[in-house]
Amino acid sequence: MNETPDDASETDNPEQAFASVVALRLMADRLERKAVAEALAQGWSWARIAQALGVSKQAAHKRLSSVTPTIKT
Amino acid sequence: MNETPDDASETDNPEQAFASVVALRLMADRLERKAVAEALAQGWSWARIAQALGVSKQAAHKRLSSVTPTIKT
């Protein structure tokens, strides 16, 4: 009884719309890790990173402290 | 000492990249509320909504139960 995800316009198809929401959040998570790596490589502090993300310094550090600076090639 | 947000390529500009992350999350939040309104109008249960969003039923209900079904015009 699955509906196929691509058979209706975006607004009328909750199935597709929910999939987009999930995908946008995953994309944001990935871009966030990439941006943190670049920011650290440019010498940003965690306080700056947190401010740019609109989160607390604790939240930023807890979620993202495993990211290491991008190595320039 | 603010950097202007638009003066470098996306990958090299953490300022712009972080702004995109924040904006994508807000966009996802908005699309989510729209999708829930449409899903409820189509008779979806909260269990289905939660499954489509990949969250627990409790989390979906807590965050989104204020949404009312889209009224068809």
Next chain:
Amino acid sequence: MLKKLTQTFRDMGTIKTLCEAAEQIANAEHQPAPGAEHFVLAALELPDGSAARVFRKLGISAGAFREALRDVHRAALMAAGVNAEDVAGSERDVPPLPRPSGPYNAAPSGEAVLNGLAALRKRGVTGPLIGAHVLEVVSAMQHGPSAHAFARLGRDAPTVMAAIQSEMAMAA
């Protein structure tokens, strides 16, 4: 002591007005908790009028700042590769957030504003809390939507700070 208490009471009223306005403004943008930028817009509505005077000095309006915030959001989505049509579509017909209930909840940048206002007192700032203080605290933030919105309106941080200092000097 009485004076200090009165001061605190008066500030409490201002803080309450500020926080509630910021929350309403954030909610209207589908954000459950107000950030620093919503406190800026709320400060512009405070009856003391100081924040509004700073904006007049800068030659910008509350409406222009609000629109610049939206433009910043849209530009950030487009920088991530989202096309303009879907950016616009994402803002249309969004079901409203519920009326706030329970304890007051600001976003982290909004909390930073409230902490910054408290810190002004510790730094010896006297007199009642005014809207310009909110602008002072927010303009010290290097990142976030407010900095981007001011930049988008062509007002860099030193320019904004100078206008705030000028208003403060007049008020003192």
Next chain:
Amino acid sequence: MLKKLTQTFRDMGTIKTLCEAAEQIANAEHQPAPGAEHFVLAALELPDGSAARVFRKLGISAGAFREALRDVHRAALMAAGVNAEDVAGSERDVPPLPRPSGPYNAAPSGEAVLNGLAALRKRGVTGPLIGAHVLEVVSAMQHGPSAHAFARLGRDAPTVMAAIQSEMAMAA
């Protein structure tokens, strides 16, 4: 009693293998907690071989399913208006997640898989836990990436369920 205990012990080993593999697969996709779709991919690697046999019956490979999951993600972003170049860019050079530590943490859909496996026992399913059980639980989920990936590969839910039932009948 001894038999039941042994059964439980054997299942614990299988569950541990399954959970750790699902976590590794999720992490490789930059997702900290495994969802149902990562349990499917993990089930395909279980030594009992039953999930892999179901896939062979369906005429699809683990690699094709994995690629279909990625396609589903990309199509969902493009449906939201993100252009293909930025979709692809978002997947490149993402810093890896840290090695998991602390208590095991599945995403809600992954938890639903584990609960579904426990529920099989209550429904009287006997014998050791096998990969096909994981497919059975996940294929009963109407929504989520796995349903979309199967649909994308042209295998609708009844077809998937029939292949699982056929494998179960052979195993019994």
